[in-house]
Amino acid sequence: MIHPGGILEVITGPMFAGKTSELIKRIERQAYAKKKVALFKPSIDDRYSREEVVAHNGLRYRAYVVPTSNEGVEEIARLVRRGRFDVVGVDEVQFFPAKIVKTLNNLADSGIYVIASGLNLDFKAEPFPVMRELLVRADNVVYLTAVCTVCGRPATRSQRLIDGKPAPRDSPVILVGGRESYEARCRLHHEVP
Template sequence: MTFYDGRSGFITVVSGPMFAEKSGELVNRCMKEEKYAGKKVIAFKPSNDNRFAEDEIVSRLGLKMKAVSINKMINDDLEEEILKSSKGCDIVAFDEAQFFSEKIVDIVLEIAYRGSHVIVAGLDLDFRAKPFGYMGELMTIADEVIKKTAFCPCCGRPARFTQRLVDGFPAKEGPIELIGDTDSYEPRCRNCYVPPFKA
């Protein structure tokens, strides 16, 4: 449950595997605050993830909202631009945050210090079941962490892991970042997940 009172900064991190509707949680929270509480909202997404739209965050259940597409490698100029464009916003959201470079942590902290509610969504683990990007640090500094699960297609249990597939079989190797969908990934529970070294 969120205890953000609108008077002080707050950080919410939504994490979990692929197909867990993390983006949907982010969009739903932003839309409710904007529609029912009249809050000013701005959202950002990494430009390398354009599976569903270039300028929108889109959930698998069809929820969507406008978003500013930005380079995942955040330099000083882009950091300044993000802080400037989010100034005065009640809610500042970042989707697919696992792709952003280290500066995302400082940016989230700065926006929260200014009094905004920052909502961050992303994969907490990569296909090797290792911490993905700076999501671990974001979860550490968060006031609220929401751990989402999907459904394991192998057994129906709650899925916490993201299984990368190659020709339908668990991947043994590959780059950490590989944009894909149901053709390359599926959620798995701990019992059904196969780490690369056991594939």
């Protein structure tokens, strides 16, 4: 049975667009409205904190930390059922396996307000498969842009850097990092040698 209160919302864009800040803002708003909220983050993202989702600007919120595996996705579903949460947020959703799509969709179908935040494209400007699937199933999509570090125009891509130079195409797709490894770039200034 589909509950009228369920919704799947996806926040996406490149690095430094404010996706995590927007996710935390929405979670805090729901907590303020006395909704029971839960925020989840992948265990591989320990950049600023192990127990909190932390935005690049320092905004933070306590989170459940789960592995980026099918078992981690099952743990999310189990914790949500046990906690009877009204609102569920997942940060860095692109790091989870494909099973996350069905799980989040099922949670929304069961009446939960689900907010998933993640990168639209990898450093090669290729879509993350999980994001592609979530975006087409979302009831609402919030697409954020950053500012290109080269020209100041709207940036839609994440430029990976190695020693200050664009990372080659054969670099690993997953590299958790911040300003030391990435810049926001527009289409014109994004490079993948």
